[in-house]
Amino acid sequence: MNPRILKIVLMSLLAALITAGAVFSIPMPPPLPPVTLAVFFALVAGLILGPWWGLGSTALYLLLGSLGLPVFANGGGGFGYFAGPTGGFLLGYAAAALTAGLISSQRTWSFIRALSGCLAAVIALYAIGLPWFSFSLAARSGNPASLAGAFLIMAPYLVGDVIKAILAAFLLRSLKPLLQNYFAESR
Numbered sequence: 001m002n003p004r005i006l007k008i009v010l011m012s013l014l015a016a017l018i019t020a021g022a023v024f025s026i027p028m029p030p031p032l033p034p035v036t037l038a039v040f041f042a043l044v045a046g047l048i049l050g051p052w053w054g055l056g057s058t059a060l061y062l063l064l065g066s067l068g069l070p071v072f073a074n075g076g077g078g079f080g081y082f083a084g085p086t087g088g089f090l091l092g093y094a095a096a097a098l099t100a101g102l103i104s105s106q107r108t109w110s111f112i113r114a115l116s117g118c119l120a121a122v123i124a125l126y127a128i129g130l131p132w133f134s135f136s137l138a139a140r141s142g143n144p145a146s147l148a149g150a151f152l153i154m155a156p157y158l159v160g161d162v163i164k165a166i167l168a169a170f171l172l173r174s175l176k177p178l179l180q181n182y183f184a185e186s187r
Contacts, residue, residue, distance in 0.1 A: 025037075047117065065077050065090070085137060
């Protein structure tokens with residue numbers, strides 16, 4: 001199979017998996033975001049496809065959601081989601097896929113590099129998501145919200161996202177023989 005066509009197919013598939021991971025979510029009381037697997041699939045996109053195709057996969061997901069398709073958590077969609085408390089985290093998916101792809105290596109697909117890439121990707125996700133979450137909380141309540149306060153609210157999610165990063169690295173390790181066969185031509 002043509003490696004470029006394979007990457008386009010995988011990019012679309014991973015965008016669909018990010019969607020499935022977001023739509024089938026556990027709702028939390030506002031302003032907390034729902035618990036989803038979207039972060040996991042954004043990390044997998046970066047690991048498998050590399051930085052640019054992984055970014056393309058998350059960008060496709062974000063584009064579909066911004067156009068109003070119900071691809072965001074709990075079946076939401078529309079450009080207004082980016083203005084909400086989780087808007088920064090939505091944009092952070094793209095940064096996470098890019099970071100995971102940049103640090104991990106498609107040449108070796110080693111567990112350590114994949115894990116390092118995923119953990120760095122979680123940091124990138126929170127570096128974008130937390131300030132926006134803090135700003136959004138402050139705007140809604142009229143009281144200044146600190147970044148530390150936003151971090152405390154999001155700390156349980158961070159633990160879950162670190163677990164998702166570890167699982168993504170393990171998944172890559174499990175898929176390594178298959179991936180090396182399919183991507184051997186594109187190196």
